Amino acid sequence: MSDTIEAPHSWLAALEVRAVGELALLELARPLRGLLPRGDGHHVVVLPGFTADDRSTRPLRRLLDDLGYRSHGWGLGENLGPTPHVLRGVRRLVDRTHETSGAPVSIIGWSLGGIFARELARASPEMVRQVITLGSPIQMVETDRSSASARYHALRHLHDSSRPRRLVRAAFLPPLEVPSTSVYSRTDGVVRWQASLIRRSERSENIRVVGSHCGLGFNLSVVVAIADRLAQPLGSWKPFTAPFLLRAWYPPVDDLDPSRLP
Numbered sequence: 001m002s003d004t005i006e007a008p009h010s011w012l013a014a015l016e017v018r019a020v021g022e023l024a025l026l027e028l029a030r031p032l033r034g035l036l037p038r039g040d041g042h043h044v045v046v047l048p049g050f051t052a053d054d055r056s057t058r059p060l061r062r063l064l065d066d067l068g069y070r071s072h073g074w075g076l077g078e079n080l081g082p083t084p085h086v087l088r089g090v091r092r093l094v095d096r097t098h099e100t101s102g103a104p105v106s107i108i109g110w111s112l113g114g115i116f117a118r119e120l121a122r123a124s125p126e127m128v129r130q131v132i133t134l135g136s137p138i139q140m141v142e143t144d145r146s147s148a149s150a151r152y153h154a155l156r157h158l159h160d161s162s163r164p165r166r167l168v169r170a171a172f173l174p175p176l177e178v179p180s181t182s183v184y185s186r187t188d189g190v191v192r193w194q195a196s197l198i199r200r201s202e203r204s205e206n207i208r209v210v211g212s213h214c215g216l217g218f219n220l221s222v223v224v225a226i227a228d229r230l231a232q233p234l235g236s237w238k239p240f241t242a243p244f245l246l247r248a249w250y251p252p253v254d255d256l257d258p259s260r261l262p
Contacts, residue, residue: 005144005195012189013147019215026218037231039068043097043105047113053078059218083158104129110217125177132181134216139169139195147190179237180204188213197256205239208253221249
């Protein structure tokens with residue numbers, strides 16, 4: 001067995017065009033948003049994926065605002081990876097939002113944004129209510145590859161050289177102290193799905209959906225899961241149970257087996 005997580009098959013990468021249809025379906029479903037659970041007004045920070053910016057998360061943030069949350073884009077332009085500008089900026093954003101709200105904030109991170117979300121929660125659990133990641137390469141280390149690896153490595157000269165190298169898979173690190181949800185798809189064309197799994201515990205879970213990597217932020221099944229996760233009262237987190245009529249949207253979940261990584 002190889003000791004490296006490889007990029008998804010090229011045919012899966014070619015299917016990423018599905019994201020256009022996923023966004024269209026979300027817009028067509030706008031009249032049904034009233035069926036989603038209402039929020040309690042707490043603040044939600046949404047971090048974009050690699051090479052994306054706040055435009056990619058706008059549909060999700062608009063939905064969250066409609067549900068009664070106070071959503072925040074990251075306001076840092078294009079996500080070029082762990083540059084000093086990005087690392088300082090996301091920290092200041094969470095600090096500022098926590099201070100303004102006077103309560104822990106939820107963080108949703110798409111792909112690489114989810115790595116930043118988990119690092120923020122690990123560093124300052126008192127500021128974070130829960131973390132939800134969408135297709136994030138949580139288990140990847142420096143020797144692994146995704147469909148975006150070439151672009152990522154081309155930008156490494158911009159990254160913070162003082163940042164610790166990712167040499168140990170998250171499966172072998174202490175779990176986060178806050179509730180965490182990892183949403184993943186077996187048909188992800190950017191990140192191999194096994195890399196998005198986390199250890200299941202009383203405060204962590206995986207949710208499997210059907211969809212593309214580039215459409216996870218507006219996939220209908222993901223939106224339903226996010227609304228359900230965020231609506232839980234503070235301190236009463238429970239694992240996701242799919243609504244009865246929508247169970248077909250959520251295939252059986254895979255459990256993380258560290259011995260089978262990669």
